[in-house]
Amino acid sequence: MSELAGKIALITGAASGIGLATSELMAAAGATVVMADLDQEAGNNAAASVERSGGRAVFHRLDVRDAQACSALVESVVERFGHLDVAFNNAGISGSTSLTEDQGLELWQRVLDVNLTGVFHCLVPQLRAMRAAGKGAIVNTASIAGTGGAAGAAAYSASKHGVIGLTRTAALEYAKHGIRINAVCPGYIETPMTVGDRSIFTGPHLDRAVSAAPMRRLGRPQEIAEMVLWLCSDRSSYVTGGQHIVDGGVTASC
């Protein structure tokens, strides 16, 4: 598998879950992966583990809420490697669950700052770098909560709807510059966000989600990574502006 041989890929939220699985898969497909995350220790360990498996990876600590840091990272990638071919803007947080009237402005702002403005902060310098090169592929992580409502998660759902709007608009603007921009919309995936210490689900909540799912299981992070790899490879050369649902059929019912 060498779909990304010689390519430079930048992945945010790369220390854990979907970002880590995608870093592993892209490195196995031949890319040099710049893994960025807020969590320095987990990020260093993650990059070391990709390298131990024979991939090429470097870790950079990044807070996607910091616009300047996002621009500086993209610039440093282009300076060091000469080009940026692929970007996966994936860092995200879930917030907590409550009725919309109880979400509160602090939670709303915190979730929007990371999930939506964080994607914007990364996307802008990536578009500039890729426009100069006349090519590139970008995937932004939305969610099935970005294609429909998610009771108890108003801020999260609004942020992910925003990611889809931003993705579609950028796709329209940059198609003529050779840049494809897509959103991936995971369903319930087994990561620290759903089953670990960052989980917003209580046991019964998650059990209900699993038993309502057509496949009766959570998705694996690698199953999202496969879609992201395809969207970033030349195999999807006519695909842009899409919202690509990977949810084991959860949103298929009427």
Ligand SMILES: NC(=O)c1ccc[n+]([C@@H]2O[C@H](COP(=O)([O-])OP(=O)(O)OC[C@H]3O[C@@H](n4cnc5c(N)ncnc54)[C@H](O)[C@@H]3O)[C@@H](O)[C@H]2O)c1
């Ligand atoms: N797990 C799911 O069921 C699911 C479903 C739909 C969408 N998603 C989305 O997938 C993405 C990845 O989530 P995951 O499930 O792998 O969760 P995760 O918690 O395992 O990973 C998220 C990563 O983002 C990093 N991060 C958080 N805030 C950051 C910031 N300000 N700057 C840089 N990095 C930051 C965290 O340190 C962590 O490593 C998120 O955008 C999430 O909303 C997840």
